[in-house]
Amino acid sequence: MPRAASPSHAKTAPRIVKSDPRERWAQAYGAVRAETEWRAAPLSEEDQQIQSMPDASPAKWHRAHTTWFFEQFVLVPHAEGYEIFDQRFPFLFNSYYVAAGPRHYRPERGLITRPSVKDIVAYRAHVDAAMTQLIEKAPDDRAATIFALVEVGLHHEQQHQELMFTDMLHAFAQNPFDIAYLPDWQPPRPEGGNEFAQLPSGLRTIGYDGDGFCFDNERPIHQTYLQPARIGRGLVTNGEWLEFMRDGGYVTPALWLSDGWSAVETQGWSAPGYWRQDDAGWSILTLGGLKPVDPALPVCHISYYEADAFARWAGKHLPTEFEWEVAARAGIIDGAFGHVWQWTRSAYLPYPGYRADPGALGEYNGKFMVNQMVLRGSSLATPQGHARTSYRNFFPAAARWQFSGLRLIEYPT
Numbered sequence: 001m002p003r004a005a006s007p008s009h010a011k012t013a014p015r016i017v018k019s020d021p022r023e024r025w026a027q028a029y030g031a032v033r034a035e036t037e038w039r040a041a042p043l044s045e046e047d048q049q050i051q052s053m054p055d056a057s058p059a060k061w062h063r064a065h066t067t068w069f070f071e072q073f074v075l076v077p078h079a080e081g082y083e084i085f086d087q088r089f090p091f092l093f094n095s096y097y098v099a100a101g102p103r104h105y106r107p108e109r110g111l112i113t114r115p116s117v118k119d120i121v122a123y124r125a126h127v128d129a130a131m132t133q134l135i136e137k138a139p140d141d142r143a144a145t146i147f148a149l150v151e152v153g154l155h156h157e158q159q160h161q162e163l164m165f166t167d168m169l170h171a172f173a174q175n176p177f178d179i180a181y182l183p184d185w186q187p188p189r190p191e192g193g194n195e196f197a198q199l200p201s202g203l204r205t206i207g208y209d210g211d212g213f214c215f216d217n218e219r220p221i222h223q224t225y226l227q228p229a230r231i232g233r234g235l236v237t238n239g240e241w242l243e244f245m246r247d248g249g250y251v252t253p254a255l256w257l258s259d260g261w262s263a264v265e266t267q268g269w270s271a272p273g274y275w276r277q278d279d280a281g282w283s284i285l286t287l288g289g290l291k292p293v294d295p296a297l298p299v300c301h302i303s304y305y306e307a308d309a310f311a312r313w314a315g316k317h318l319p320t321e322f323e324w325e326v327a328a329r330a331g332i333i334d335g336a337f338g339h340v341w342q343w344t345r346s347a348y349l350p351y352p353g354y355r356a357d358p359g360a361l362g363e364y365n366g367k368f369m370v371n372q373m374v375l376r377g378s379s380l381a382t383p384q385g386h387a388r389t390s391y392r393n394f395f396p397a398a399a400r401w402q403f404s405g406l407r408l409i410e411y412p413t
């Protein structure tokens with residue numbers, strides 16, 4: 001597993017080596033659920049209510065939705081005699097699983113003031129008690145099925161832990177008081193200079209080939225042909241981004257894709273997300289509050305469009321997700337994990353032969369394979385134990401509220 005720096009206080013890797021799988025899964029379940037609570041702890045009830053844009057969700061909703069996931073996909077089918085905590089909750093806390101029933105309109109999650117945060121705390125406790133009992137008493141003939149679903153639920157909750165940070169940072173960015181989510185937080189510092197390393201070329205294997213957990217979109221493993229190339233060892237930094245800005249990067253249409261230039265014009269982009277300028281220079285709102293932009297740190301909160309324009313300005317390219325994966329596996333890039341997700345120039349598409357599983361959980365990844373770009377690596381907000389070399393994150397090209405940055409690649413001319 002890759003090493004991923006994280007502000008997390010707890011190690012939450014779902015796989016903990018213990019001889020009895022019941023004990024192992026009970027411990028993993030408790031650790032991941034505790035991490036969610038740790039991330040919620042600095043937030044007031046008012047903080048947890050806010051939905052600052054349609055793409056973001058209230059922290060309260062994240063805490064409830066991850067709980068509904070276990071209730072819907074583990075307890076209801078597998079815990080005999082389990083009683084749903086509140087029959088009204090599935091409508092509110094189902095996100096996008098059409099096969100699991102009707103659901104509330106996503107952009108209006110912030111309008112739901114009741115159930116309260118206290119109600120959600122009680123919901124989590126109810127489901128935690130039932131889950132712990134189910135795991136500890138799992139019958140031998142169904143244990144493997146139940147634990148596989150628990151594992152999906154834990155990785156799902158970890159994804160929402162990252163979203164709790166990114167969504168709340170967006171909400172705090174609307175507040176004139178420069179709120180610090182984690183007042184003692186300091187940005188992690190990646191290693192790596194600005195040299196380029198020779199990428200292994202030719203036929204290469206892509207996808208997850210281990211015996212641990214992966215999402216269905218990381219399979220089937222398959223072969224891809226890579227052209228000779230040299231990949232940037234380090235992440236693009238704020239200092240390099242400032243050069244791009246000083247050189248007119250945001251006011252030069254020739255550097256931009258058509259949709260990207262439209263985004264620059266309509267959204268008024270002139271710097272990465274959460275950057276502000278005053279007499280002292282540029283600063284950025286981070287998890288630790290407002291901080292001066294540090295030229296040595298990786299640039300963060302940029303869209304695919306911005307990453308693409310930067311690469312064009314630099315006379316380089318963005319790597320494909322396959323080039324990125326081969327480079328990460330070869331150990332020739334620095335800062336791959338635990339800093340910023342790295343945009344690739346790969347559209348989010350199924351691997352050859354991919355089929356989503358039947359049933360509601362088959363809606364997890366496959367139905368989103370259009371109009372999004374792949375990001376690789378992991379970010380400073382990704383919980384410990386969640387990152388993988390084959391992991392495929394994906395967002396629309398204009399999204400920049402995630403901890404997203406880039407590295408470059410060059411080809412022989």
Ligand SMILES: [Fe+2]
Binds near residue numbers: 095156160
């Ligand atoms: Fe979800």
